Amino acid sequence: MKKLLAVLLTAFTYLAAFIYFFPLLWMFITGFKNEGEAVIMPPSIFLTRRWTIIKTFGARESVHF
Known part of the structure; x- marks a missing residue:
């Protein structure tokens, strides 16, 4: 028991x-997905093969704070 x-x-x-x-x-x-992948329905659980670290760092330059 x-x-x-x-x-x-x-x-x-x-x-x-x-x-x-x-x-x-x-x-x-x-956080590693682009905006389209983040809001798609049904949501994708895994990252796509297109993801690279360059896209993540490049996204910081495209956002104006």
Whole structure:
């Protein structure tokens, strides 16, 4: 019985951690997408092959603060 309780508690902990960190992971991944990819429905989970680090740094010059 103790082993079952430990397994259930571990599974619940992993589920709670996933629910907590998934939005943070989603924001991190979306930060590397362009505007069109970020708002497309249904959303794409993975980055496209067109992504490069140059696009990310180049985006800073196109935004005027």
